[in-house]
Amino acid sequence: MKTLVTGAAGFIGMHTCEALLKQKKHVVGIDNINNYYDIKLKKKRLNRLKKYKNFTFYKIDLRNSKIISNLFKKYKFKYVINLAAQAGVRYSILNPQSYVDNNITGFLNILENCKIFKVKHLLYASSSSVYGANKKIPFSESDGVNHPISFYAATKRSNELMAHCYSHQYNLPTTGLRFFTVYGPWGRPDMAMYIFAKAIKDGKKININNYGKMYRDFTFVDDIVKGILSLYNKTPKKSKSKHNKNLKADSSEAPFKIYNIGNNKTVKLMDIVKFFEKNFKLKAKKNFREMQQGDVERTCANINSLKKVSNFKPNTKIEKGLKSFSDWYKSFYM
Secondary structure, three states: OEEEEEOOOOHHHHHHHHHHHHOOOEEEEEEOOOOOOOHHHHHHHHHHHOOOOOEEEEEOOOOOHHHHHHHHHHHOOOEEEEOOOOOOOOHHHHOHHHHHHHHHHHHHHHHHHHHHOOOOEEEEEEEHHHHOOOOOOOEOOOOOOOOOOOHHHHHHHHHHHHHHHHHHHHOOOEEEEEEOOEEOOOOOOOOHHHHHHHHHHHOOEEEEHHHHOOEEOOEEHHHHHHHHHHHHOOOOOOOOOOOOOOOOOOOOOOOEEEEEEOOOOOEEHHHHHHHHHHHHOOOOEEEEOOOOOOOOOEOOEOOHHHHHHHOOOOOOOHHHHHHHHHHHHHHHHO
16 A cells, blocks of 8 residues: 655655655655755755655646546545645744645645545644633643634644545545644754754854743654554544534544644753754854744643544653754754
8 A cells, every 4th residue: 555645855745755665565656846945955865765666756746637637547645744834933924825725725636636635644734823822731732723813823723624525425534633832953944943043053143032031842753653653554434423412522433533742841942952052162143023923822731632542652752853953954054
């Protein structure tokens, strides 16, 4: 059986593909390799994957429904992991159309083909950003998510609702994965770890939002991948009861699940800055500023649901994860 991974040249996509390939699974990866950030980084990620004989890559845009359909027809995928998306909270303020094209239209094409070709399990990336300005800590899957504060978050919540419709109407098993601030080697240049490391190395100013009072549930990429793979064979089942009166308002009889994948620990953003200052033996130039549009002060994942079904446990402490990222960054750029 062949597994389709979209966004294969991306940060989480590359790591997920590599983990599956090491398990001897045949992976077909697709990516449009857009220029949202450095294409050379994406191509070098792909070069790692192309060393595996059980990996096949196609440069494909998810918006092209005909090509996507032909790919499904050729490979008869039983498992699909959709990690392709237009990422970034701040960029969604500048270019919302890109998020509609990639995150909505592209995901619809995946859903349609999963329905037509009777995929056994569709796993797809959502985001902790769907929780918006939720004040309840830690964030739980049962919390309300109807008030996103960025357009990126709105498209990710839309993905969850779209998946539920297909699960309910067509009995398509779907699992949404709410990732919490992923970091690690081969990370995206628009993410905090990358920005801090580069600015300190280059002697440039770091913009620190909310005057440093920012807290994140930083999750090492290996733990994210472990969470994804722990759910790979956990295909959601449709409830046997057609009229279950005990269902909660946020529950569903459809073969549909959503899980947080996070570290379940909150780290102050300033502690990350201090780590890089110590690691690079340089003092950061800091520009403290007010909270930015679309941003939130704190995130933290309740991962009890994931633990219950898969015995998931993140085991990468922030110090170890930061060192791993820093070592990669130095070897790649210095």
